Amino acid sequence: MRLILISLLAGLLGAGHAFDKTCPNPYESCNLGDPTKLNVHLVPHTHDDVGWLKTVDQYFYGAYSNIQQAGVQYILDTVIPHLDEDPAKRFIYVEIAFFERWWQEQSENIKEKVRNLINQRRLEFILGGWCMNDEAATHYNAIIDQMTLGLRFINETFGPCARPLVAWQIDPFGHSREQASLFAQMGFDGLFFGRLDFADKELREKEKRMEEIWRGSESLSPPHADLFTGVNQNGYGPPKGFCFDAYCTDEPIMDDPNLEDYNVDEKVKYFQDAAREQSRHFKTNHIMMTMGSDFQYSNAHMWYKNLDKIIKYVNAAKDSNMSLFYSTPSCYLYALNKAGKNWTVKTDDFFPYADSPHQYWTGYFTSRPTLKGYVRESNRLLQVCKQTEALTANDAVLKRLESSGTSSYPLLEAMGVAQHHDAVSGTSKQHVANDYAKRLYKGRESCKAVISTAVKGSSDYLKFCDYLNITVCNYTQHRSKFTVFVYNPLGRKVNTYVRVPVSDAGGEYTVTDSHGAVVKSQIVPVSMSTILVRRNKGNADSEIVFAAENVPALGYTEFFVTKTNRGFASKVNALQKRSHLKRVEGGDVSIGNEYFKVTFNGKTGQISSILNVESDVAMPMVNQQLLWYNASMGNKESAQQSGAYIFRPNTSTPFTCTQNGIVTLTVLEGNTPLVQEVHQKFSDWAWQIVRLYKGMRYVEVEWTIGPIPFKDGFGKEVITRYDTNLFTNGEFYTDSNGREILKRVIDYRPTWKLNQSEPVAGNYYPVNSRMFLNNSKSQFTILTDRSQGGASLINGSLEVMLHRRLFGEDSKGVGECLNETGQWDDGLITRGKHYLLVDKIEDASKYHRELAEEIFMDPLIAFHDNDAPSEKSGLSADLPKNVHLLTVFKIEDGYWLVRLEHQFQKDDDPELSDPVTVNVKNLFAGYEVVDIEELSLAANSLKTDITRLRWSSADNSVADDDRKLHFSDPYDVTLQPMEIKTYRIKMIKS
Structure with missing residues (x-):
């Protein structure tokens, strides 16, 4: 990290001489030529x-x-x-x-x-x-x-x-x-x-x-x-x-x-x-x-x-x-x-x-999926870092942060670089992609120290495990007792499930919450796909799974985990459930919770139906498959190859990832009160785990792809595809940068007549957080944990590209084929999650928006060895469901940058799409807001100082650009659907 960054922090982000009205008309110096x-x-x-x-x-x-x-x-x-x-x-x-x-x-x-x-x-x-x-x-x-x-x-x-x-x-x-x-x-x-x-x-x-x-x-x-x-x-x-x-x-x-x-x-x-x-x-x-x-x-x-x-x-x-x-x-x-x-x-x-x-430049929607996932997860860490840094009320802790030069800025800068159109896009050379990841890593380490110091008073108090997704955490695996720290960056309470790697041999685990109450837990064996992914990085044989309920808004709760000798007789053991994996030899398999029932075809091993048992909406699946397209190396129509930018399959028909057309099923059996799982092996390099958690209103699908084989000489573009019985008339929907939804129609563009020359690649669109299709009654939604490319090439079908390994080069400048290798140089393995919803059409927007927000800002997990769990919220009260606290950032002593946004579009929901008002006077626990100024979205000008140019449109849609809203309480913030408001606020300790 450059030393200059910390010394600049106050100047870059402070108020300074920021906002005044002394500027002349910026266009006065323009030469308008000769009429x-x-x-x-x-x-x-x-x-x-x-x-x-x-x-x-x-x-x-x-x-x-x-x-x-x-x-x-x-x-x-x-x-x-x-x-x-x-x-x-x-x-x-x-x-x-x-x-x-x-x-x-x-x-x-x-x-x-x-x-x-x-x-x-x-x-x-x-x-x-x-x-x-x-x-x-x-x-x-x-x-x-x-x-x-x-x-x-x-x-x-x-x-x-x-x-x-x-x-x-x-x-x-x-x-x-x-x-x-x-x-x-x-x-x-x-x-x-x-x-x-x-x-x-x-x-x-x-x-x-x-x-x-x-x-x-x-x-x-x-x-x-x-x-x-x-x-x-x-x-x-x-x-x-x-x-x-x-x-x-x-x-x-x-x-x-x-x-x-x-x-x-x-x-x-x-x-x-x-x-x-x-x-x-x-x-x-x-x-x-x-x-x-x-x-x-x-x-x-x-x-x-x-x-x-x-x-x-x-x-x-x-x-x-x-x-x-x-x-x-x-x-x-x-x-x-x-x-x-x-x-x-x-x-x-x-x-x-x-x-x-x-x-068609649609390959980069998915290129370098691990980098895309790392960027997304690093954004969550950055928001937690800024929140805890901003709301640290302890003067001694503040001085400790300042004296150490530790701040959120290194990760803020690294994330700024990572948004570049050759960074998160996955279109740089390999050594540059490595540099992007390295910058993120360094920024993350700084933010971990900030969070630990801000919350616990010491930079090394909290222990973070970056490989929980592959069940690697030496800190928890080799301890007989530890505390789990669960931080919720959202402005409302959330329920989540925590999975912690442990070594199960010879003991039972007890989980208690911050109030000393015993929490139900379940021991789940590590999956075969995880063992193949992590190789020699870890050897935990199990995970302990438990529900973290009502994690406070903008705050944390903790759980104490202890390991005792097996056979210890108490009511604790009655709450500890143990599961094992059993291979399915034939017959259909179903798992279910309060909301969904998922059925797998016993002959093919694939998902055959999803039923919403709450609303009785059935979504029979014709098929759910992992497939791949062979990447083109050029043909008689064009020499164009598939590459980091370009997606060009050599045929419109994908190939199955399964061996002999059969998916091997393994089911989690035993007394399973919390999580049910079906493990699917499509091939040695393509796996899925389908999960249902007690009380959770989604179907989780964890996919693991790689190393993608290449002995046949073809690069491969791997997809997941869901074929449903919905008649959709070639229509489906994708989000735009995680916010508003746009309708897509196969082989169609709204503003010009398309002469489709690439029937697969020419119908792919970016999927940043979700895509769905529906008819007049039902909707099927896929939510993603990172940006990917997706399409609906067949009526009632959705497909998402998961991973790419290519041996051609698309001649767009990068000069390298997209052939990422992992630590063992045999092709990168990538793992991610999709979340599936089946709903009545009138309920769908409400649920998928709420879940998309929870996926994007899922709780942060860390650990420490203090056996006195605690709990704290940064808000005095939860925000309404349709309001998201997008930004909390301290910009100088006494001043914070705060953004509030309305989460819903105008026609999403009869109630949640209404305007909503939040009073920020006493919103933050332990603080009182004493001054508030509205800024532009990028916080570089007072909102009242911006007068945008007016334009005349062909549809005569001209309106006043500055809404004059007056309230009796100056601390009331009213949000219209999809509106984001940015404020500089002054707070004092209350």
């Missing part, structure tokens, strides 16, 4: 991936040039002098993860020059997040955190006048509707991006719809989630022939007429032709040209010298009728706004993305 000409806004820019072919550090310093010529520090080093020398020049910068590092190395003289350039908006921050995040595999919680980290750095370092006005997502591989909604709520006036489906772009060019209003929410009233959105003509590069970077091969402007290679006339004509061609696709007499690309401007002199010349000679040409000038995306946006046009409205998203008929 009688075609105005060409030349935008000098660089796109700096926060890791991809090289690590973040390697990119910053310019190391490993044999991999890629790229050094971010030199870009800013050479751009600043050019801007300082010439008032006409402009430049935009995006990725704050790099800029913050560069900034800390500068002299005060350079810093003062940069401040002046920023105040003049000639060096302009665009987007301003820690990274340019992916939009398919990212959860909205992590998107908001990484944007907040970057934008608050800008605000605290350069003041409110530096606030970015435009979002800039030029490189992500498809774009989500929720991302547009979040950007609108952050106060951005517009968004520009570079990638969309080739057929979509062709139609937009023809109809002059390259720019429009994107309606980011079905629940938030327009224009609160509306965002003006434009597609860049050339992605994010310059027009052909006009790349003037040291890495480019285009000819410079050679303007000495005495030279044989004089080319001004030729270059002017080519540029005029390119500008006129681009203008044919846009509605106004303004166009934007992105003059830069990946890691360009490390020698800014080459770019600016040639741009000066092209501006000079094109503007001087007698027949050009063009006005060229240096500009920025925000100035271009302002010119469009002043044009007074009516703009069309888009209500769907930009998934899936394809750049040719056989190149």
Whole structure:
């Protein structure tokens, strides 16, 4: 960890000079060109991936040039002098993860020059997040955190006048509707991006719809989630022939007429032709040209010298009728706004993305599933870290944290980097993916120390076991007594089950809660799939399973576990149940609890039906299988191979993972009061465990895939598929970044006619937290523990891609096949969970939203050896079921950043979709709120200081952008469906 991080923490996240109204109109400095000409806004820019072919550090310093010529520090080093020398020049910068590092190395003289350039908006921050995040595999919680980290750095370092006005997502591989909604709520006036489906772009060019209003929410009233959105003509590069970077091969402007290679006339004509061609696709007499690309401007002199010349000679040409000038995306946006046009409205998203008929970028929805799972689980740890850090009331503990330099910041930064569109997406080189994981690991270790110190007063008091999912925890396995710490990061009580690895030989286990009452428990043997996964990492033979009921909101409860000699006679033994595994030789098998009954076909070993016994809704399964697609290595239709980005199976029919078509069943038998399990072996590398817990309203399916075999020479894309009897008319539904739901239809796009060329890959969509299908009566839902790709290729069917191992390379730049290996170099094994629900259609949204939240923020488990369990809540009362406490973060002494959100869409539920009011005055236990200010979503401006540009839409949906809500109590927070509100609050101890 860089030492500078801790010293910067207060400056990055404190209030500082943050919010005032002294800024002039940020658009006043814009050149709007000549109304009688075609105005060409030349935008000098660089796109700096926060890791991809090289690590973040390697990119910053310019190391490993044999991999890629790229050094971010030199870009800013050479751009600043050019801007300082010439008032006409402009430049935009995006990725704050790099800029913050560069900034800390500068002299005060350079810093003062940069401040002046920023105040003049000639060096302009665009987007301003820690990274340019992916939009398919990212959860909205992590998107908001990484944007907040970057934008608050800008605000605290350069003041409110530096606030970015435009979002800039030029490189992500498809774009989500929720991302547009979040950007609108952050106060951005517009968004520009570079990638969309080739057929979509062709139609937009023809109809002059390259720019429009994107309606980011079905629940938030327009224009609160509306965002003006434009597609860049050339992605994010310059027009052909006009790349003037040291890495480019285009000819410079050679303007000495005495030279044989004089080319001004030729270059002017080519540029005029390119500008006129681009203008044919846009509605106004303004166009934007992105003059830069990946890691360009490390020698800014080459770019600016040639741009000066092209501006000079094109503007001087007698027949050009063009006005060229240096500009920025925000100035271009302002010119469009002043044009007074009516703009069309888009209500769907930009998934899936394809750049040719056989190149669907849908593989990355699942690529590197273990990294995706690690990112998701690390986000939960980060939220717990921020909560405990913020609500530590003990002054001695606070001083201990400060003196040790321990904070949530290392994990906050690592998570910011991990949201990059080549990080969580799984599309980097292997050594870079390793670096992402290493950064997360270091950040996690810091947060573990924060949590332990904040809760227990010592950084090493709590012991964390990172491999509980494969039943590895030496701390619990080799102790005869220990305490289990269960922390709930949600704003309401939850019930959960705890599974702890133990060595069962020769003893019985007793579990008591924080009040001394004995808790029912069950000893469950370790599964064969777990033994194969963990190999020599652990040797626990059993797990003790017990229910942790009513874990306090934003707080914890503890359980004391003791091991006694077997045969100890007491009522404790009557509450201790022991199970064993028995292979099923024939006949159907069923397990059930209060809510669901799951039946397995005795002949095939596969799930054959799920019954909701509470509401008597049956979902007969035609089949549930683990399957794989062989990955294409190219064929007569196209040489395109399947790779980290691209999903391209070589046939539409998948192959079964089973050996001889039979799944081997093993059932957990014995006295089983708490958990029932059926273990399914599909093959030596494909396993499932289906579980039902007492009192839990879901079916848990734990899948284990790998090492994926490769002896047949084919890469494999492994899926799970559920075929139901529902007639769905080719329709199904997926979430958008974990929030609102979008309808999908097979072989269909809402805004253009699809000519489907890849019937499997072309129907895959990102599944961040859930997908479902339904008819008029019933709904079948799959909830995921990480981002994956999913589809409904057959009526009534859902499939989710679980794992990928490939031996081809899709030629999209990464230059490696996606062949992850584990510790034993034989192919990575990945394990995850799905949660299944079968419901009446009127109940479905209520249950799947509540469960999705509990999966995303499931309780944190740790251990210690104090035998006096305790319990504590950070809230004075539980929040309503439809309210989520998204953020609790201490930003400086006495001030906290708090976000509350409405969990439901407007038509989800007759009651839970209603507006809801929460009074925050005494919300936090032990504190009283004495001041409250509403901020933008990214917390970099007062909400009242943001006035967004107004746009006229073709559907005339123009409304007041600032809701004037007045309450008698200033501490009342009222939330509309899907609304997130952000506050800076001042609290004192009560």
